[in-house]
Amino acid sequence: MSNKSKVDQVDRDILYHLQQDGRLTNVELARRVGLTPPPCLRRVKRLEEAGIITGYRARVNHEAAGRGLEVLVSIEVSVSDLKTLEGLESTIAAYEEVVEFRRAFGTPDYHLRVLVADYAAYEAFQTNKIIGIPGVARVISQPTMKKIKVID
Structure with missing residues (x-):
């Protein structure tokens, strides 16, 4: 993000919810952070483009996978x-x-x-x-x- 764009509390809320569940739909994410879906999606895309969100992945239960x-x-x-x-x-x-x-x-x-x-x-x-x-x-x-x- 450039110096003009800063991470505000709504962005932090988006990051928090995506860290908890990266498979949230945009509609559900928007509901949780108090936005309508279009501005929520714009914020997520901006966070991705700025390199703040670097990817999405599965969490693995290492014990169940044999590496406990x-x-x-x-x-x-x-x-x-x-x-x-x-x-x-x-x-x-x-x-x-x-x-x-x-x-x-x-x-x-x-x-x-x-x-x-x-x-x-x-x-x-x-x-x-x-x-x-x-x-x-x-x-x-x-x-x-x-x-x-x-x-x-």
């Missing part, structure tokens, strides 16, 4: 050369088990969110896929006990 163990992983690296770091990043980003991957300022250097079937699957993932990557100095794993709030 979520592990938050921190990685510290022992190198600072760009080529090694790019190799590490492209290798980890390609793993199906890794559903979120961030580089951080400070220590640890990287944070991952990993979904696997169980503890044995995570042990195999860490042992066979993470530990041998050039530059990895330390891996800290924290299995998730309970999700309190998740916004996709």
Whole structure:
């Protein structure tokens, strides 16, 4: 959105409802945010064109899909050369088990969110896929006990 167009409360309401259910019809979305369908659709299209709404997707129950163990992983690296770091990043980003991957300022250097079937699957993932990557100095794993709030 340009500097002239700002996200107002109606836009925030639209975003909230679409985050809850991306399959809402325009008519139902308009009803929930207090608009008639044509201006509601215009706002949604404007939010899409501005890159604020970046897509629509299905939410998956990972436990039902056989990947019920979520592990938050921190990685510290022992190198600072760009080529090694790019190799590490492209290798980890390609793993199906890794559903979120961030580089951080400070220590640890990287944070991952990993979904696997169980503890044995995570042990195999860490042992066979993470530990041998050039530059990895330390891996800290924290299995998730309970999700309190998740916004996709």
